[in-house]
Each structure stands twice: as C-alpha cells, then as structure tokens.
Amino acid sequence: MLTNVEHIGIAVRDIVASNDLFTKLLNVAPYKAEAVATEGVTTSFFQVNQTKIELLEATSPDSPIAKFLEKKGEGIHHIAFEVDNIQAEMERLKNEGFTLLNDVPKRGADNKLVCFLHPKGTNGVLIELCQEIKE
Ligand SMILES: CC[C@H](C(=O)O)C(=O)SCCNC(=O)CCNC(=O)[C@H](O)C(C)(C)COP(=O)(O)OP(=O)(O)OC[C@H]1O[C@@H](n2cnc3c(N)ncnc32)[C@H](O)[C@@H]1OP(=O)(O)O
Numbered sequence: 001m002l003t004n005v006e007h008i009g010i011a012v013r014d015i016v017a018s019n020d021l022f023t024k025l026l027n028v029a030p031y032k033a034e035a036v037a038t039e040g041v042t043t044s045f046f047q048v049n050q051t052k053i054e055l056l057e058a059t060s061p062d063s064p065i066a067k068f069l070e071k072k073g074e075g076i077h078h079i080a081f082e083v084d085n086i087q088a089e090m091e092r093l094k095n096e097g098f099t100l101l102n103d104v105p106k107r108g109a110d111n112k113l114v115c116f117l118h119p120k121g122t123n124g125v126l127i128e129l130c131q132e133i134k135e
C-alpha cells in the first residue's frame, strides 16, 4: 500500500549552489548528502516536518538526470511514494498495467529499496516507490 509522499525529486545542474538556495528557501540545512553510483547521481536531502526534498545532480553524461536536464532543464524530476511492501506494490501495479522500470527492487538513496514506473503510463510523471530498509 502507498502510505505517503516520501520525497519530491528535483533535478539540478549544480547541487552545491542548489543546496545554498534550498537552505535559504526552506530555512533548514540538508540532513544528508549521498551519491548513488548505480543511478549516476549525487543527492542531497532536506526535511521540513513530514516533507522531504531530494536534490539530484548527474555524475555521468548517461545519468537519467543528465538526460532529463538536457531535455527539460532543472525542475521537478519525480514524486516518490513510501510503500509498506514494495514487492507487493510492484506486483499490484504491474497487474494494473503500469510499466515498471526495474523488475526487482533496487538500492536507492536514504536507506531505501526503490522501483520506478515509466512516466508514459502515469500522465507524464515519473513515479518512484520506496520502502525503508530495516537493518
Ligand atoms: C535511486 C536514487 C534516488 C532515490 O530517491 O533513491 C533517485 O530518485 S535516483 C533518480 C534518477 N533515476 C531514475 O530516474 C531512474 C528511472 N528513470 C529512468 O529509467 C529513465 O529516466 C526513463 C525511462 C524515465 C527515461 O529514460 P530514457 O532513456 O527513455 O530518456 P528519454 O529522454 O528518451 O525519455 C523518454 C520519455 O520519457 C520522458 N521523461 C524522461 N524522464 C522523465 C521524468 N523524470 N519525468 C517525466 N517524463 C520523463 C521524456 O521526456 C521522454 O518523453 P518524450 O515525450 O518522448 O520526449
């Protein structure tokens, strides 16, 4: 089951400059900076009460973020929903006809397992499912 919006992903060209900008905007410093080599991104996370913002900068030209920036420029990249059972949610969504971009959950940032749905099947919005990894 989807429980809440876990974060909003924002593609940026310069994460250092954007960290400053979002620190001023949100009046809070990022709580985490993390590279996810498998996604070709470096991220920084902000939290305001229950709301999280994930800034994403590309670390390679073939990164999804690099392609997004080339095509659309900086801006909202994806909406991430927290799920309580990512495997069950992937199965349910697959059966509903959504296109999963990865067949098995993969390691994301901020201690999560993640899966993405193709935006072509979600009214043009890239959707991420994420489940907290319980150590
Ligand atoms: C996992 C770490 C972290 C976390 O929270 O844990 C992250 O969030 S990492 C985020 C970066 N990783 C991903 O985005 C993985 C999933 N994305 C993909 O697999 C691709 O980006 C994909 C399949 C969405 C698009 O890749 P493709 O190579 O097909 O690029 P195109 O430019 O050809 O795009 C095809 C088509 O989709 C539209 N598009 C692309 N990205 C987005 C987007 N973020 N939101 C909405 N639409 C998007 C693009 O405009 C093309 O549409 P068209 O009408 O053909 O121009």
Ligand SMILES: [Co+2]
Pocket (backbone or CB within 6 Å): 007, 009, 054, 078, 080, 128
């Ligand atoms: Co994300």
